[in-house]
Amino acid sequence: MRGWRNSLSLKLALMFAVVSVCLLGGIGFYLNYSLQRELVWRDDQSLLGRLEHIEALLGESDSVTELRSRPQLYANMLGNQDSLLWVLDDTGEALISVNPGQLPLPELGRSEHSQLGFDDNKQARLAWRYLEHEGQPLLLIAGKLLAPREQMLAAYRLKLLVTLAVGALLAFVLGGWVSRRALQPLRALGRKAETIDVRRLHVRLNQADLPQELQGLQDSLNQMLARLEEGFAQLSRFSEDLAHEVRTPLSNLMGQTEHTLRKPRPLEEYEGLLASHQEEYERLSRMVDSILFLARTEQPKASMNQRWVDLSELTTQLCEYFEGMAEEADMVLHNEMSKLTEAHLPPAARVWADEDLLRRALANLISNALRYGAKGQPIRISSYQMPGQRVIRVSNQGPVIAETQLALLFERFYRCDPSRANPGQTGGLGLSIVRSIMQLHQGRVWVESDKGSTRFMLAFPDRP
Numbered sequence: 018m019r020g021w022r023n024s025l026s027l028k029l030a031l032m033f034a035v036v037s038v039c040l041l042g043g044i045g046f047y048l049n050y051s052l053q054r055e056l057v058w059r060d061d062q063s064l065l066g067r068l069e070h071i072e073a074l075l076g077e078s079d080s081v082t083e084l085r086s087r088p089q090l091y092a093n094m095l096g097n098q099d100s101l102l103w104v105l106d107d108t109g110e111a112l113i114s115v116n117p118g119q120l121p122l123p124e125l126g127r128s129e130h131s132q133l134g135f136d137d138n139k140q141a142r143l144a145w146r147y148l149e150h151e152g153q154p155l156l157l158i159a160g161k162l163l164a165p166r167e168q169m170l171a172a173y174r175l176k177l178l179v180t181l182a183v184g185a186l187l188a189f190v191l192g193g194w195v196s197r198r199a200l201q202p203l204r205a206l207g208r209k210a211e212t213i214d215v216r217r218l219h220v221r222l223n224q225a226d227l228p229q230e231l232q233g234l235q236d237s238l239n240q241m242l243a244r245l246e247e248g249f250a251q252l253s254r255f256s257e258d259l260a261h262e263v264r265t266p267l268s269n270l271m272g273q274t275e276h277t278l279r280k281p282r283p284l285e286e287y288e289g290l291l292a293s294h295q296e297e298y299e300r301l302s303r304m305v306d307s308i309l310f311l312a313r314t315e316q317p318k319a320s321m322n323q324r325w326v327d328l329s330e331l332t333t334q335l336c337e338y339f340e341g342m343a344e345e346a347d348m349v350l351h352n353e354m355s356k357l358t359e360a361h362l363p364p365a366a367r368v369w370a371d372e373d374l375l376r377r378a379l380a381n382l383i384s385n386a387l388r389y390g391a392k393g394q395p396i397r398i399s400s401y402q403m404p405g406q407r408v409i410r411v412s413n414q415g416p417v418i419a420e421t422q423l424a425l426l427f428e429r430f431y432r433c434d435p436s437r438a439n440p441g442q443t444g445g446l447g448l449s450i451v452r453s454i455m456q457l458h459q460g461r462v463w464v465e466s467d468k469g470s471t472r473f474m475l476a477f478p479d480r481p
Contacts, residue, residue, distance in 0.1 A: 026196040033192025038185045045177035053170060057142070060161050064144035067102070067159040075150050101141060101160030106153065118162050140164070202227050206235060218246040251428070263304070266297040307446040311453055321371040321457060328367060328409065329354045331376060332398050339383050347392045348413075350383070353399040368407050368477040370458055378454045379411065381447040382473045386413035391469075406460070409475040418466035426464055427452040451475070 103122065104113035111122060123143055143160040206224055213220050221239045224231075277290050329352075336350045343350050368375070379398075386396045394414035401408055418426070427448045451473075455462045460477045 026193055026200060029196035030189050030193035033195075034185045034189035037188035038181060041181045041184045045181060049170070049174055049177060052173060056166055056170075060142050060166070061144065064142070064159045064161065067100075068144060068146050068157050071102070071104070071157050071159070072146070072148060075148075075155070099162040099165050101143075101158070101162070103156075103158040103160075105156040105158065107155075112155075120160075123158065123160075199228075202231055206231065206238075210238065213242065215249070218242060218249055263301070266300055270294055270297050304446070307450060310450060311446060321374065323369055323371050323458075325367050326370050326372045326375060328400055331372065332379065335376065335379055335383060336398070338380075339387065342384075342387055343396070346387050346390075348387060348390060349395045351395045351397045353397060368409075369480070370477055374454045374457065378451045378475060379409070381451050382411040382475075385447055385473075386411055386471075389413075389415055389471075391415045403476065405479050406476045407479060409477075410472055412470055412472040414469055415471055417469060418464070418471060423464050423466060427462065 099117070100115070101118070101120065102113065102115040103111050105122070106112055109122070118140065120140055141160040141162050143158060145156060145158045148155055148157065202224060206222060206227065209222050209224065221242060222235050224235060227235055273290055273293060277286065332352045332354050336352045339350060383396065383398070390396060390413035396411070396413045399410050399412075401410070452462055455475060458477055460475065462473070462475050464474070465472045
């Protein structure tokens with residue numbers, strides 16, 4: 018039963034039926050109203066004709082008494098059993114009366130300004146006229162019983178209702194049949210989609226006979242499948258890279274331990290082994306922390322505490338933190354945003370961001386520049402405005418990165434030069450963390466490398 022309630026074919030059939038009822042009902046109402054108005058107009062014209070005919074008869078007769086003696090004349094003139102006729106004198110007495118329905122004499126008010134009028138009572142439609150005949154005031158009343166007309170209209174309305182019911186039923190049946198045929202391509206598309214699983218993510222929906230309205234849906238599903246295939250491939254590569262990264266420190270731990278336990282050794286060698294193990298444990302711990310951070314940031318409902326962040330103050334804190342590392346690497350950090358503040362110029366930038374996440378992203382970029390930048394060359398941190406976004410730039414001097422490698426830099430565990438593999442403080446996931454942070458902020462990150470300079474850019478939307 019629930020399946021029927023959720024059936025699109027059933028809903029379309031019901032909609033067809035409702036539309037048909039409204040349309041046929043509106044047409045039936047209009048036809049009934051038009052027929053009723055037409056019958057009333059014809060009856061009024063007929064009543065006026067009778068009044069003129071009686072007036073002409075009175076003009077041709079010598080007296081009303083002569084007309085009263087010829088009742089068959091009125092019967093032939095009226096011609097049916099639903100017609101009424103009265104000729105009243107000024108006292109209200111009926112001089113001539115043709116009243117097959119035995120209706121009481123109507124009470125009509127005399128008007129000096131109108132010599133003709135119509136009146137509807139519950140049983141008849143009346144028309145009357147005042148005139149004088151041989152100095153005697155007379156009231157001519159012609160009428161028609163309403164019962165035959167109401168019977169005819171009732172029968173007509175019944176036929177309309179039957180037609181409306183039959184039309185609604187036919188619209189429901191035919192609408193269901195049409196909708197089921199029209200939705201066959203959609204069901205075929207669904208059956209094709211059911212065949213796609215994890216092992217067949219490369220398959221695409223290619224129903225060539227789809228109607229135009231479903232082509233967009235097929236294209237969207239194919240795009241979704243392409244994204245799923247790419248994401249699944251990335252996940253597979255990540256699993257392989259993770260296994261490789263974890264295997265290296267575990268192999269070191271197992272090899273050193275096995276080598277040491279082959280024979281008794283001095284206490285100093287055991288202490289050295291424990292210190293080496295401690296370094297490997299720290300490396301694994303940093304890697305696990307980075308992976309957990311990536312997992313949290315990629316959740317659809319990852320929480321952020323966003324506010325306006327002064328970049329000058331933030332970069333100053335980061336430069337102070339990395340100052341010792343820069344001296345050890347024979348490099349200098351140039352914070353160009355702080356120089357603008359010292360010159361009392363307008364603030365170089367502020368961005369709507371989570372300050373902790375932004376600090377981590379910039380720290381990863383600065384750490385990366387210190388690790389791979391050229392010795393003795395400066396690392397510059399600056400900011401500039403682009404249409405609709407504020408861009409933070411971290412640049413350093415060093416080897417040019419090939420164009421084919423620029424798009425892969427933000428992949429997890431990717432390294433341009435495997436021989437220089439050094440996971441550092443981020444477990445080999447620093448740039449991946451930067452990309453995830455920018456995705457959380459609905460921004461973007463990219464890198465440019467030319468003429469011995471490498472520049473990483475973080476673009477944040479101007480408005481929250």
